[in-house]
Amino acid sequence: MTTTEIATIAVPDELLENTAESRHFEGAADLPALAAGPDTYRFAGPVAWSVDVTNTGEALLVMGTAKATAATDCARCLDEVAYDLEGDIEGYFVMGGEEAEAPEDLEGDEFACLPEDHIIDLVPLIEQALLLELPLVPLCDDDCKGLCPRCGANLNEGPCACADEAAGEDNPFAALKNLKFD
Ligand SMILES: [Zn+2]
Ligand SMILES: [Zn+2]
Structure with a gap:
């Protein structure tokens, strides 16, 4: 040897x-x-x-x-x-x-x-x-949430400030709140 x-x-x-x-x-x-x-x-x-x-x-x-x-x-x-x-x-x-x-x-x-x-x-x-042993896509965890595309915060550490705004934009009824009914 x-x-x-x-x-x-x-x-x-x-x-x-x-x-x-x-x-x-x-x-x-x-x-x-x-x-x-x-x-x-x-x-x-x-x-x-x-x-x-x-x-x-x-x-x-x-x-x-x-x-x-x-x-x-x-x-x-x-x-x-x-x-x-x-x-x-x-x-x-x-x-x-x-x-x-x-x-x-x-x-x-x-x-x-x-x-x-x-x-x-x-x-x-x-x-x-x-x-041959390497993964196709390296992930810290299969459930890794990644980075916020807007502010770059690591979403594994919790939601960022953008979360509320984004939720508002995605909501099809969000525009309604800007309409005035009078
Ligand atoms: Zn990760
Ligand atoms: Zn963000």
Whole structure:
């Protein structure tokens, strides 16, 4: 077992040379903020990762998990909302350099070639794993009331002064009170 403070794996020769050989690696890495559509997730601390790397004969199969706490802004009220994420890391690195045959049963984005220096960068795999765990729309609560569109007050903290006026405008009979019957 090898522990690192970064998110790269230097593949040892014994693993490269022996089919069916498997090694465990784990570590923690500081990653930059993660962009997911219109949202940006900031990591509260290092992202913990843990993988098994197996020599399949033609490739190195990387499988494991990534764990992190990531925070972003609630889509409605803009308060910070944090998520504990745990996603599956999956990677497939074909050995044999440039002239290696592409695996027949995999799409182009499902595998990569093992770099000549035999160092695997896990960052893209970790980001992919965590992206899949993120909500489509980040909300502090399913019932978040959001911000008042007029004054910007956070309506989760109670109704704002606009509430009464708005109620008046929405009321189809509100105009009647301005009519004079005489
Ligand atoms: Zn909210
Ligand atoms: Zn308001």
